[in-house]
Amino acid sequence: MKFDLTPPKGTKDIASDQAKKLWKIIETCKQVFESFGFEPLFTPAFEKFEILSAKGGLGEAVKEEIYYFKDKAGRELGLRFDLTMPLARFVSANPQIPKPFKRYAIAPVWRYDNPQRLRYREFWQADIDIVGSSSILADVECLACVCEVLNKLEIKNFKIRVNNRVLIENLLKPYAGNKIKQVFRIIDKLDKIGEECVKKELEEIDINSEKIMEIITMDISEINQKGKEEIEKLFELASFYGIEKFLKIDLSLVRGLDYYTSLVYEIYIEKENLSFGGGGRYDNLIEILSSRKIPATGISLGITRLMEILSNDFFKKQRKLKFLVTVLENSMLKYYIEICKAIRDQGFICEFDVMERNLRKQLDYANSKAFDFVIFFGKKEKEKNVIKLRNMQTGEEKEIPFQDIRCLSKYIS
Missing domain, CATH: 3.30.930.10 (Bira Bifunctional Protein; Domain 2)
Structure with missing residues (x-):
């Protein structure tokens, strides 16, 4: 029918x-x-x-x-x-x-x-x-x-x-x-x-x-x-x-x-x-x-x-900044959830991938939904105790100490 x-x-x-x-x-x-x-x-x-x-x-x-x-x-x-x-x-x-x-x-x-x-x-x-x-x-x-x-x-x-x-x-x-x-x-x-x-x-x-x-x-x-x-x-x-x-x-x-x-x-x-x-x-x-x-x-x-x-x-002036935490390693899910929680606690919008997609498709999603920033945290970043933050408008990337995920404002002004 x-x-x-x-x-x-x-x-x-x-x-x-x-x-x-x-x-x-x-x-x-x-x-x-x-x-x-x-x-x-x-x-x-x-x-x-x-x-x-x-x-x-x-x-x-x-x-x-x-x-x-x-x-x-x-x-x-x-x-x-x-x-x-x-x-x-x-x-x-x-x-x-x-x-x-x-x-x-x-x-x-x-x-x-x-x-x-x-x-x-x-x-x-x-x-x-x-x-x-x-x-x-x-x-x-x-x-x-x-x-x-x-x-x-x-x-x-x-x-x-x-x-x-x-x-x-x-x-x-x-x-x-x-x-x-x-x-x-x-x-x-x-x-x-x-x-x-x-x-x-x-x-x-x-x-x-x-x-x-x-x-x-x-x-x-x-x-x-x-x-x-x-x-x-x-x-x-x-x-x-x-x-x-x-x-x-x-x-x-x-x-x-x-x-x-x-x-x-x-x-x-x-x-x-x-x-x-x-x-x-x-x-x-x-x-x-x-x-x-x-x-x-x-x-x-x-x-x-x-x-x-x-x-x-x-409306644009009123909108909150949006972050996407990419999932690079399924074994590190607890870290991605911790990062999301820290970002949300600061009043920002934050998601992580729940579709189990590859990185390219996660980035396609970030573009289609107009995320302001994407966060990468894989094995290399874990070893260095940093997260990688990408500005989706400019393409600029910077490494941020992992402990600073609770004070992101100073890195995104």
């Missing part, structure tokens, strides 16, 4: 350097998140469909956008669409958690989208949320945290678009009426389908597209509506963190999910108009699940997409 060995549609294998990039992003997120006081939370990969489809949350229509299935007992389930609904369920089930509850989660999510460039059906997210605070300070703390992550990853030219759902709803309501949620969902597709297609979809539901486009391109200085003061307060607090330079007001930003209640955000690369994160305030979501009014805000980084745009130069 011949198998189709490609990954399922909308998924991908992540291997080698790309996998290392992903883990570097995860490690950086974890380090920064914890420095801001966020704590980890792990939730199941799938949730009860009634949670995922809660009215006012993701809604019944989410069935078309998720991997929906029934288990053998007939229970309706779905792979998680995002990391926010599982958090809302967890908090609803554990209301005694001290507030604010600052949680982070780094995990894959699944959406039954049409796969496109940098858009997958399975992808990783890194989420931070603050539950229990209605203060804009909580929003700015989340924004400052993700800015710190992106600065540490040396992501250039990123901006965070900012809007307020209350403000834009007040502006659009006279023209959208009871179709405001439909209008929001159409506007949310502006970056994906373009202005003309957005206009067409608005006209199809009998909405004055010219007026809508005029409103979402207005300068906020021309506006005097409820919700504007929250944006102004956000910028004032952001200046205390020194992150106001990364923020940009954009009235076309609405975020397509119904559970957002006021401030919303989207992170993007300015020159490429490439989005890789977003979030906002969702003060009613936990109440929908628990009947308890608990405000919350958060933001998510799409780290699968971030992995694709992370500079290779940054």
Whole structure:
């Protein structure tokens, strides 16, 4: 039987350097998140469909956008669409958690989208949320945290678009009426389908597209509506963190999910108009699940997409030196293991041959895997009590006293 060995549609294998990039992003997120006081939370990969489809949350229509299935007992389930609904369920089930509850989660999510460039059906997210605070300070703390992550990853030219759902709803309501949620969902597709297609979809539901486009391109200085003061307060607090330079007001930003209640955000690369994160305030979501009014805000980084745009130069600066210890004599295996252990103890990457190959093939392997140094230790070196160290870029070789294998740094600078 011949198998189709490609990954399922909308998924991908992540291997080698790309996998290392992903883990570097995860490690950086974890380090920064914890420095801001966020704590980890792990939730199941799938949730009860009634949670995922809660009215006012993701809604019944989410069935078309998720991997929906029934288990053998007939229970309706779905792979998680995002990391926010599982958090809302967890908090609803554990209301005694001290507030604010600052949680982070780094995990894959699944959406039954049409796969496109940098858009997958399975992808990783890194989420931070603050539950229990209605203060804009909580929003700015989340924004400052993700800015710190992106600065540490040396992501250039990123901006965070900012809007307020209350403000834009007040502006659009006279023209959208009871179709405001439909209008929001159409506007949310502006970056994906373009202005003309957005206009067409608005006209199809009998909405004055010219007026809508005029409103979402207005300068906020021309506006005097409820919700504007929250944006102004956000910028004032952001200046205390020194992150106001990364923020940009954009009235076309609405975020397509119904559970957002006021401030919303989207992170993007300015020159490429490439989005890789977003979030906002969702003060009613936990109440929908628990009947308890608990405000919350958060933001998510799409780290699968971030992995694709992370500079290779940054990754090269972060990589550890790699050593290969060649096996020249099987009778000397204990020495090769001792050398490897000494090198690893210094924080370097070190391997030795486990394939029982000849020296030429070991060196071919070293070249194919871009090892920085190769170590030779045979009978001649043992007699002289040295190891031979070869720089694989320059070809330079030097002999090092065997006892100095625990302080290699002075020989490789």
